[in-house]
Amino acid sequence: MTDKPKKPDRALIAPSAEIRRIERRLFLRQGLSLGAITLLAGCDITNAETVQRVLWRMSRWNDRVQAAIFDANKLALEYPESAITKPFPFNGFYPEAEAPRVDGATYKLELGGLIRDKAPWTLERLNAMPQTSQITRHICVEGWSAIGKWSGVTFGTFLERVGADLSAKYVGFKCADDYYTSIDMPTALHPQTQMTLRFGDEVLPTAYGFPMKLRMPTKLGFKNPKHITAIFVTNDDPGGYWEDQGYNWFSGS
Amino acid sequence: MTEPEPLPSARGDKIRVHPLVVRITHWVNVFAILIMIASGWRIYNASPLFDFKFPAELTLGGWLAGALQWHFAAMWLLVLNGLVYLSYGIFFRHFKSSFLPLTPRLVGQELGRALRGRISHELGVYNAVQRAAYIGVICVAIVLVLSGLAIWKPVQFQELALLMGDYEGARLVHFIAMALLVTFVLVHVVMVALVPRTFLPMLTGYAKRHPHGEES
Numbered sequence: 001m002t003d004k005p006k007k008p009d010r011a012l013i014a015p016s017a018e019i020r021r022i023e024r025r026l027f028l029r030q031g032l033s034l035g036a037i038t039l040l041a042g043c044d045i046t047n048a049e050t051v052q053r054v055l056w057r058m059s060r061w062n063d064r065v066q067a068a069i070f071d072a073n074k075l076a077l078e079y080p081e082s083a084i085t086k087p088f089p090f091n092g093f094y095p096e097a098e099a100p101r102v103d104g105a106t107y108k109l110e111l112g113g114l115i116r117d118k119a120p121w122t123l124e125r126l127n128a129m130p131q132t133s134q135i136t137r138h139i140c141v142e143g144w145s146a147i148g149k150w151s152g153v154t155f156g157t158f159l160e161r162v163g164a165d166l167s168a169k170y171v172g173f174k175c176a177d178d179y180y181t182s183i184d185m186p187t188a189l190h191p192q193t194q195m196t197l198r199f200g201d202e203v204l205p206t207a208y209g210f211p212m213k214l215r216m217p218t219k220l221g222f223k224n225p226k227h228i229t230a231i232f233v234t235n236d237d238p239g240g241y242w243e244d245q246g247y248n249w250f251s252g253s
Numbered sequence: 254m255t256e257p258e259p260l261p262s263a264r265g266d267k268i269r270v271h272p273l274v275v276r277i278t279h280w281v282n283v284f285a286i287l288i289m290i291a292s293g294w295r296i297y298n299a300s301p302l303f304d305f306k307f308p309a310e311l312t313l314g315g316w317l318a319g320a321l322q323w324h325f326a327a328m329w330l331l332v333l334n335g336l337v338y339l340s341y342g343i344f345f346r347h348f349k350s351s352f353l354p355l356t357p358r359l360v361g362q363e364l365g366r367a368l369r370g371r372i373s374h375e376l377g378v379y380n381a382v383q384r385a386a387y388i389g390v391i392c393v394a395i396v397l398v399l400s401g402l403a404i405w406k407p408v409q410f411q412e413l414a415l416l417m418g419d420y421e422g423a424r425l426v427h428f429i430a431m432a433l434l435v436t437f438v439l440v441h442v443v444m445v446a447l448v449p450r451t452f453l454p455m456l457t458g459y460a461k462r463h464p465h466g467e468e469s
Contacts, residue, residue, distance in 0.1 A: 055319075058326035069409050076408045077419070137420060139407065142317065143300035145420050218408050246318035248325065253408040 059248050066250040072186050076217035076253070079135045084200070085146035090207045091221060093179070093241070099206045100176040100227050107211050113172070113232035116163025123211050127197060129153040129161075134192055136217035138224070139253055141242075150215040151198040156189040164233045172238035173214065176227035181240035183216070183223060184250065192217050195228075220251040267459040275347065276458055278338040285334060286434070288313060288327035293431060295320030302428055325405075332398060339391075352384045360385050390437045393430050400427040 090096040108120040133151035140146075159166060166189065172182040187193060196215040197204055204210045209226025216224055222242050232238075243249045271279075291313035298306045299317045314320025342348040359381035367382065379387065403414040403423035417423040445452050454460040 055322040055326055058329070059322055062325050066406075069406060071409060074409055074411075077411055077415075137407070139420060140300065141321070143296065143302075143424065242318070246322060248321065253406060 056246075059246075062248055063250040066252045067184060067186070070184075070186055070218070070252055072190060074218075076134075076136050076192055079137070079147050081135065081149070083147045084135060084149055088146055088148050088199075088208070089144070091140060092177070092226075094177070096207050101206060102176050102211050102227055102229075104211050107229075109212065109228065110174075110230040111162055111232070112230060113234045114165035114168045115231075115233050118162075123197075126153060126195065126212065129158065131197070132194065133198070134194065134215070134217065136192065136215075138217070138221050140221040141247060141251065149200050150194060150196045152194045152196040152212070152215070154191065155193040155195050155214065156191070158195055159188060159233075168233045169235045170233070170238055172232045172234055173225040173228050174230040174232075175225050176229050179225055179227070179241050180238070181223055181225050181243065182238040182249075183214075183219065187216060187218055187252070190216070190218055218253050220253060222247065223251050266462050268462060269458055270454045270460045271458050272341075272347065273458060274337070274341045274345075276455055278334050278341070279455060281330065281334045282338070285327050285331040286438070288323055289331055290431065290435065292320040292323035292327065296324060297428070302424060328398075328401065335394060335398070351379055352388055355381060355384045355388065386437065386440075390434065393433045393437065396426065397430040397434060400424075400430060403427075 090099075092099065104123050107123050109122075109126070110120050111118045130153065131151055132154055133149060135147060135149045137145050137147050159171075164171075166185060168185055170182045171185065171188045172180070174180050192215075194215045196209065196213045197211070199205060199208045204213065209228075212228050213226040214224055214228060223240075237249075240247075240249065243251075291311060294307035295309075295312035295314045296317065298309070298312065299320075312320065314323050363381040399413060400417055400423045402410055403417055404420065404427055407414045407420040407423065414420055414423050417426045450460065
């Protein structure tokens with residue numbers, strides 16, 4: 001977790017209103033010529049710094065729009081058992097065989113940040129919490145979707161139980177495969193956001209995130225971290241593995 | 254028709270065929286749609302619905318994240334520009350004066366004339382086939398935007414997604430609408446290439462009176 005990919009320079013992403021106006025003009029001017037040249041010559045000049053900056057800024061704007069659209073009480077559709085996709089696709093930033101093997105017996109979920117009771121949790125304790133299940137659609141940022149059945153602990157219940165600051169902005173996750181991501185607090189408290197311990201009717205398999213993953217039918221697949229080893233609550237945007245490379249941070253469904 | 258907008262209006266030997274709002278929104282739309290299609294094809298390539306991919310050279314964004322950034326930035330331009338155009342068309346009666354009257358019979362007559370090689374192109378007046386095509390492509394664009402919204406927010410806008418057959422149905426609708434739009438664009442560009450004097454008026458707004466224009 002120490003060698004995170006370089007984050008985009010956030011100082012560049014929040015300049016004054018004047019700079020924003022200038023950039024808007026630049027975008028329009030460069031955008032017109034860019035569009036024409038790119039499409040006529042077919043060459044890739046989309047790496048131009050200004051364009052990149054505008055695209056990042058638009059992505060941040062889309063984060064805010066999605067947060068505004070998000071309805072805390074709107075439930076994702078639930079499907080019958082017969083609709084479950086079999087086999088359920090594996091997806092990750094590494095091949096399935098390289099999925100991390102976590103020892104369930106020694107596993108400890110670390111808690112950090114704005115949480116009152118930071119004592120680590122064992123798998124046994126998580127399993128002793130009230131369990132719920134859902135059959136929902138998992139939608140990948142690539143476009144495909146698959147329906148699966150996940151069971152576990154409602155995340156909001158867990159956050160209340162450990163005394164998390166529910167007025168904080170973000171919940172961050174660190175994973176056994178060095179993956180990391182973060183979500184907004186309203187989504188963390190959504191009734192279908194689940195600390196998943198079981199997939200289908202079996203213990204969560206290694207490929208799908210053993211010993212615990214976060215399942216959110218209200219977010220794209222890559223926002224659902226697997227093999228979670230640490231959870232922290234914070235007001236500083238923790239970013240994410242894919243998010244820091246350009247994928248939209250909110251990525252809500 | 255009662256008191257339509259002053260179109261076409263004369264200025265010397267020139268006729269105004271396209272109002273300023275239409276010209277501006279047309280070219281902004283060209284820019285937005287090219288970005289939406291090129292980035293959309295890149296997004297499609299990440300998980301193709303059918304047994305083909307779009308050539309990477311025709312796509313925009315470099316990789317999926319880049320394509321998504323372009324797509325979700327240009328969508329604002331597309332939608333805002335589209336709303337300006339639709340508002341103008343409705344409230345300034347541009348649609349009424351340019352696209353109406355329109356009946357299946359008129360379209361049939363025009364198609365018959367076209368087949369006999371007697372297409373009517375009167376400057377500043379669309380024939381019935383053109384009127385049908387323009388109304389059609391506006392509807393296609395609306396479906397494109399709505400299916401896009403359903404794909405983007407299949408939970409928040411699930412009622413909209415369900416109208417199109419849930420998330421996967423909305424993907425299909427989005428693809429088909431894109432294919433129809435691309436078909437329109439290709440035919441549109443070919444028509445302009447065949448009748449090049451229609452091109453300049455979309456920039457200047459005015460066209461020279463043409464002796465070959467059929468007067469009805």
